[in-house]
Amino acid sequence: MSLFVAQDLVKRFGGLVATDQVSLSVGPGEVHALIGPNGAGKSTLVNLISGLLPADGGSIMLDGVELTTMSAHDRVRHGLSRCFQITSVFRGDSVLDNLLLAVQAHSGSSFRCLGRRSAEGGLRERAQELAHKVGLEDRLDRVAGTLPHGVQRKLDVALALAARPKLLLLDEPMAGMGPEDSQQMVELIARLRSEAAILLIEHDMDAVFQLADRISVLDYGKVLASGDTTYIREHPEVQAVYLGVEEVR
Numbered sequence: 610m611s612l613f614v615a616q617d618l619v620k621r622f623g624g625l626v627a628t629d630q631v632s633l634s635v636g637p638g639e640v641h642a643l644i645g646p647n648g649a650g651k652s653t654l655v656n657l658i659s660g661l662l663p664a665d666g667g668s669i670m671l672d673g674v675e676l677t678t679m680s681a682h683d684r685v686r687h688g689l690s691r692c693f694q695i696t697s698v699f700r701g702d703s704v705l706d707n708l709l710l711a712v713q714a715h716s717g718s719s720f721r722c723l724g725r726r727s728a729e730g731g732l733r734e735r736a737q738e739l740a741h742k743v744g745l746e747d748r749l750d751r752v753a754g755t756l757p758h759g760v761q762r763k764l765d766v767a768l769a770l771a772a773r774p775k776l777l778l779l780d781e782p783m784a785g786m787g788p789e790d791s792q793q794m795v796e797l798i799a800r801l802r803s804e805a806a807i808l809l810i811e812h813d814m815d816a817v818f819q820l821a822d823r824i825s826v827l828d829y830g831k832v833l834a835s836g837d838t839t840y841i842r843e844h845p846e847v848q849a850v851y852l853g854v855e856e857v858r
């Protein structure tokens with residue numbers, strides 16, 4: 610059974626069909642990667658899924674709930690979190706304060722029945738737990754904006770986890786990273802799969818082929834192919850699309 614199902618999604622910009630009847634599913638604990646050359650429609654699709662753009666057709670379901678016409682904010686409440694290519698970290702605040710803000714924003718009524726002290730303790734404990742998940746427990750007091758780019762991306766992931774997502778949308782998490790940071794991010798994402806299903810949009814093919822259970826290839830707004838890594842690697846049309854663009858290894 611799929612946790613997440615997007616069915617026949619359509620998005621038009623004037624005469625251009627940027628998303629053309631795209632269907633896509635993600636199972637529990639699965640990493641589904643979305644790849645495609647520049648302009649294939651990946652960002653548009655992610656914006657449709659996260660609710661930043663309204664769809665012109667199709668439907669989006671998460672864990673039996675229809676999200677298609679919900680606001681981006683309500684989609685987060687229903688279990689869909691997104692990490693942005695452009696980091697959502699408050700650069701002037703400490704790592705801990707960033708995490709506390711995110712935890713508080715998503716805590717709902719969880720801490721409301723507790724006294725002020727216990728509530729603060731609960732929020733702090735959850736913030737520390739999130740820092741631990743992404744390996745930032747030793748940097749809680751650091752000002753976020755002074756941390757290296759790769760570390761800020763980890764904080765970005767922790768902020769998305771604060772919402773306790775069922776599906777985590779990772780939009781180019783390796784963008785701008787060197788090989789060492791990329792490898793650390795691959796290891797982090799591999800650990801996160803026990804926590805949430807993941808839809809991964811990424812240009813780094815090494816990372817995609819290490820992490821993905823399934824890959825869908827977009828081209829001109831359509832799904833050109835969808836299957837496991839071996840199927841995609843050997844798919845002649847996928848090879849043709851990537852020939853001279855990037856090597857599918």
Ligand SMILES: Nc1ncnc2c1ncn2[C@@H]1O[C@H](COP(=O)(O)OP(=O)(O)OP(=O)(O)O)[C@@H](O)[C@H]1O
Nearest residue numbers: 622625626627645646647648649650651652653654
């Ligand atoms: N707001 C918009 N208005 C008009 N056309 C748009 C808009 N956003 C995207 N497009 C067009 O839709 C198509 C898909 O763009 P999109 O950014 O989704 O592709 P992409 O696969 O994410 O590309 P990249 O890998 O370069 O980010 C492109 O032809 C793009 O020019």
